[in-house]
Amino acid sequence: MPQFTPTSLRKAVLKMAFAGATVHIGCAFSIIEICAVLYRNHLRYPGSDPRAENRDYFVLSKGHGVMAQYACLNELGWVTDTELAHYFGDGTRLKGLSDAHVRGCEVTSGSLGHGLSVGVGLALAARLRNTDQRCYVVAGDGEMNEGAMWEALLFASHQKLDNLMLVVDENGFQAMGRTKEVLGLDNLAGKLESFGFETRTVDGHDEHALDQAIRMLNENRNGQPKAIVARTVKGKGVSFMEDENAWHYTRLNADTFATAMAELDEQ
Numbered sequence: 001m002p003q004f005t006p007t008s009l010r011k012a013v014l015k016m017a018f019a020g021a022t023v024h025i026g027c028a029f030s031i032i033e034i035c036a037v038l039y040r041n042h043l044r045y046p047g048s049d050p051r052a053e054n055r056d057y058f059v060l061s062k063g064h065g066v067m068a069q070y071a072c073l074n075e076l077g078w079v080t081d082t083e084l085a086h087y088f089g090d091g092t093r094l095k096g097l098s099d100a101h102v103r104g105c106e107v108t109s110g111s112l113g114h115g116l117s118v119g120v121g122l123a124l125a126a127r128l129r130n131t132d133q134r135c136y137v138v139a140g141d142g143e144m145n146e147g148a149m150w151e152a153l154l155f156a157s158h159q160k161l162d163n164l165m166l167v168v169d170e171n172g173f174q175a176m177g178r179t180k181e182v183l184g185l186d187n188l189a190g191k192l193e194s195f196g197f198e199t200r201t202v203d204g205h206d207e208h209a210l211d212q213a214i215r216m217l218n219e220n221r222n223g224q225p226k227a228i229v230a231r232t233v234k235g236k237g238v239s240f241m242e243d244e245n246a247w248h249y250t251r252l253n254a255d256t257f258a259t260a261m262a263e264l265d266e267q
Contacts, residue, residue: 002039002072002075002076003040003075004035004037004039004040004072004075005036006032006033006036006207006237007237007264007267008071009035009036009071009075010029010032010071010237010238010264011261012067012070012071012084013025013028013067013068013071014238014257014260014261015084015085016067016070016087016088017067017087017251017252018252018257019084019085019088019089020087020088020089021252022087022251023096023249024064024066024067024248025067025235025241025247025250026171026173026234026235026241026244026245026247026248027062027140027169027171027173028065028067028068029068029234029235029236029237029238030065030171030204030232030233030234030235030236031062031204031232032068032071032236032237033204033205033207033210033232034138034167034204034210034230034232035069035071035072035138036072036207037207037214038058038136038167039058039072039075041211041214042056042134042211042218043055043056043058043136044056044134045076048077050073050076050104051103054131054133056133056134056135056136057119057123057126057135058106058136058138059106059107059109059116059118059119059122059135059136059137059138060098060105060107060115061107061109061112061113061114061115061116061137061139061140061143062109062112062139062140062143063098063108063109063111063112063115064097064110065140066095066096066105066110067087069098069104070084070087070094071084073102073103073104073105078103078104079094079102079103079104097110098110098115106118106122112142112143112146113146113147113148113149114148115137116137116139116148116149116152116153117148117151117152119135119137119152119164120135120156120159120161120164122135123156124159126163127159127161133163134163134165134218135163135165136165137164137165137166137167138167138169139166139167140168140169140174141168141170141171141174141179141185141188142173142174142179142182144168144185144188145182145183145185150195153166153192153195153196153225156196156197157195157196157225160224160225161225162198162220162221162223162224164225164226165214165217165225165226165227165228166192166197166228167227167228168227168228169204169230169232170188170204170229170230170231171204171233171234172243173234175249177245178245189201189227189229192227196224197224197226198217198220198222198224198225198226199226199227200213200216200217200227200228201228201231202229202230202231203230203231205232205233205236210228210230213228234247234248235247237264237267238260238263238264239263240256240259240260241260
């Protein structure tokens with residue numbers, strides 16, 4: 001039975017990143033609890049089938065955080081241990097960005113700003129088919145700089161898509177610096193509310209708070225799309241990675257891998 005514990009998921013991310021000599025550890029770590037709570041308590045896959053016609057949808061708009069999702073898919077048995085061990089290797093289907101060819105990944109994303117539009121389309125299609133499917137979209141706060149995000153928000157509100165939930169990973173960073181320095185978002189929750197979204201702000205590493213916010217919003221079918229601003233720490237879980245944007249691009253070596261794994265073992 002999948003447990004989706006944050007420590008085990010972070011260890012899986014480290015193993016993938018080390019095996020593939022690749023990057024984007026920090027931005028995967030910041031969404032670990034978000035992914036864990038969604039997969040453990042909310043996403044519905046009838047028959048444990050990632051392609052079930054009446055499944056819920058998980059759209060990872062910030063596709064560069066895909067190692068967190070792959071770790072969850074591994075616990076579900078949709079991605080194998082062998083695939084994780086060969087992450088980013090020659091011939092693998094597990095690439096460094098979300099890819100719809102992987103079972104469980106709904107979109108090919110990583111070109112930021114597009115995943116929410118796909119999620120809005122999925123939510124609208126479910127509503128038109130009169131199903132009870134929900135669509136959860138995880139986006140980054142840096143990604144919210146993209147104009148396409150706000151067009152999608154306007155459309156979702158106009159269509160009254162209360163089966164759509166946007167979770168913003170507000171870790172305060174984007175690729176080249178702090179979001180407040182690159183293009184400040186200021187009161188993001190207030191902006192989302194002004195676009196017609198029913199919005200909650202929570203600690204994005206508090207699993208109980210995340211779960212409660214998702215449940216409360218899902219219970220309210222009032223014609224408003226939903227949003228959670230999840231305040232997170234980039235690199236959360238490993239002390240020398242936390243709030244260090246260098247770990248957006250830094251690769252693990254044998255020493256940093258061993259140190260990070262040992263720290264997680266103590267948690």
